[in-house]
Amino acid sequence: MSITVVGSVALDTVETPSGKNIEGLGGAAVYFSLAAANFCPVHLVGIIGDDFPERHVRLLESKQINTDGLERAPGKTFRWTGRYHDDINERDTLDTQLNVFADFHPKLPQAAREAAFLFLGNIHPSLQREVLEQSRRRFAGVDTMNLWINTTPDDLQDVLKRVDAIFVNDSEARMLSGVHDLRQAADLIRAMGPGIVVIKKGEHGCLLFGQEADQVFAIPALPLESVADPTGAGDSFAGGFMGYLATCESVDFDALKRAVVYGSVLASFTCEAFGPDRLIEVDADQIAQRYAAFKALTSF
């Protein structure tokens, strides 16, 4: 099975208590692709400007990430600048320059249309819908954010009706559902369409709600000795989750639980270095070892 991901490709400038990374490779679709490509071939659909370093494209292609859907447009690449607090779970966005991303309309090459798994990164829900209309996927996951929940609720609801899984953080789950309790929130979100609700809680781990009412799974985050840069952890989580799922014979609750663990594994690697540096280096043995570490951490 292969996966298509549509989302941002960016040059990120990030400052954390550990240091600073200027105009490094970033963007949700990049983190997702790098994580998912540990499991299966990925089709990346996004847009870059004419200032995007070619070495980044070559890096992605070296990792079974197909970039035929990576559009090159005149102008500058999307840029994001953020600063993390001493409490690394808090960050401020200092600057966002959409640049070529402002006029992006995703165009899926044939192979990307045919991919069995589709992940809609956090872009305007009307663009997510354009992607859904082009795709012949069997399973679609979606990410969103407070901005779309608040400003384009109808477009978002239309997307939610047509996807299988949603990835949100706890505050997004509360905003989308209108309730504080995460279990009630998950029930309400499932009623909007996606049978599978994944609620990411950062340093506090993750909750998975399956298609059946009693299917709940919780996993803590790995207590890391130090977190260099959590940028992209959520996208790496989704990539690890969807990538593993694409290797499974069927999407049952046991497979979903393991997918959550693989998502957590990839997210934990991402946090260990700036940008996707650690994620780029990770190999199958290290992933297996960290999966075992999650087992040891949580087994009793």
Place this chain on the structure above:
Amino acid sequence: MSITVVGSVALDTVETPSGKNIEGLGGAAVYFSLAAANFCPVHLVGIIGDDFPERHVRLLESKQINTDGLERAPGKTFRWTGRYHDDINERDTLDTQLNVFADFHPKLPQAAREAAFLFLGNIHPSLQREVLEQSRRRFAGVDTMNLWINTTPDDLQDVLKRVDAIFVNDSEARMLSGVHDLRQAADLIRAMGPGIVVIKKGEHGCLLFGQEADQVFAIPALPLESVADPTGAGDSFAGGFMGYLATCESVDFDALKRAVVYGSVLASFTCEAFGPDRLIEVDADQIAQRYAAFKALTSF
């Protein structure tokens, strides 16, 4: 094995989004005792005023909780008044009346001195030390709070040198260690004395750090459909933890992990009703069922 617990016995007035409970049975030592008594006999050491309803004493005694160490003093019982926010993890203390608790000096009856397990509830560290001097325990656990960490650090350090386990929440762990990262915090706290560090994170579960450097266990909290009143959840956790441990042949890391789960089980029951109402009713079958629910929640 039996356990001695020393701490507050109170009349609590609590308001939560679900309702209000006026001058109900409360206090850390009460929650601890009720939770621990599901596993082993408990000696409760505390102080009450002459206004303390006798039915509460009879209730405790009906649960294999020995109240020979429950001192009765002229005057009023310790009272605490608090109000929880819509986000039930946040609360304000509206009023604290120490009353007879202000002049409390714990006096352990002979049987309480001999108990193999000792839990020092959250009282002034100099009182905790008085208890340590009276006790012939084999294993001591301690609770503390930001107040003592800030105002009586030397007394607290003296206590920490002499105990086996400490129960703190995440903000207390950070304050006590001076570092934000909980793994580093646990290492620093272990260097102060207690080989076992339990960090309670409320709705986000719990972290356990064992005597060996690589012994880490994490468990999420059970996602409850609704939380009526979390008062006493932390004390119930400690009671379930210590109570289970008192039934184990040896205090190894596997036993400690199961103790964390039993602590979480008892804490989850406490949250389901006002005050200790649910904790009073719980039976061995329900505890076993909920232990299995934690297994299902976390197994992959």
